[in-house]
Amino acid sequence: MPEDYQDIVLAAYKKMRDNGELRTILTGETTTRLKKACLKVYDSRYNPKDADILSMFFEIDRIECDDFRKVIYDSEPDDYKALCNHIKEETGKTSEENTDLLAWLIGFPTQYEWMELSDEEKELIIEKIANGNKTPPVVIGPTNPPILQPKPPREETTYRPRFSQHHIIISCIILLFVGTTFFAIWERDTKMIRMPESGEKFMYWDGDHYEPVKDGEQEPGITIIPLNLQTLKQQRKINLPDTLTSYSIGKVWYKGFVKDHEFFTDSGAYPQDIQRVLKPLTNTILTKYTSNYRYLLTRLVWFICATFFISLCGFAVSKLEKEVKAKDESQQQDKEVGLRLEEEPMVEQTEGSLAI
Incomplete structure (x- = not known):
């Protein structure tokens, strides 16, 4: 071992201790804390080449030992007594094993590495330690x-959404509202009754309302009856019976036999068989042959489907992109x-x- 290596390692230890660089591994100069310091250094930066130092210090065959951490953990504090006395300067010289272990603890080059360094490199290491490992x-x-x-x-091409999410959502809501409103108006819309012209003294049933006609101008097989303006204006067939509610009682008449029921907006003879007379709507007939809840449920399903379809359209529109060129x-x-x-x-x- 170089004659001054032990003194250099000890001096380096003292300098690093005074600079506070060893606080994380060695908080005090006792045998127990030296043992804990060895465990910390082993866990943080153990290298297989360190096995020589540890095997020499603990007097163990490095080939047979495969876990030096266990060796350190099982060691006794008295194993570090000579090293502890050395760093506290209670003794003069110490063994090479103690010096090598101290160099390993503080991260100092081993004695063999130290011998390979040039004088300039050695001076640089000593100077760095003296400056606290800081070089201005x-x-x-x-x-x-x-x-x-x-x-x-140069121009860079980027792609941005063609429409903002905010505008797409508002457009979908407006489209759904307008579509629902127009559908409700169309569903409940009634045809305008054509008033009779000069010479039209008769009328016939045209599916769901009466139409005025001149005698002899009706189609073959069509029954005509004398013109009655009140019946012409008010007599209509209700094509959506499920829209009837309890408020319709007293305002609606019906013709029915078993399951074949038809509902009309005015009393009088049954348009397709004037020998039969329409009956006023009763709560029993209303409950048995119509269902306003069924009507509302059907319209709700249609509304949900329309909402889903418009949402899909809005999602597709949100994926549209436009090309934007920006100058660099x-x-x-x-x-x-x-x-x-x-x-x-x-x-x-x-x-x-x-x-x-």
């Missing part, structure tokens, strides 16, 4: 940076960078300053 940066005066050539502006402003940015480089001094950082 060297400031160099301002220099003329290379002139950055301006780059020609790198030329202006290069000019600004060049101005900053001219004003600011360059700082050369050494290995020590990077470690900070």
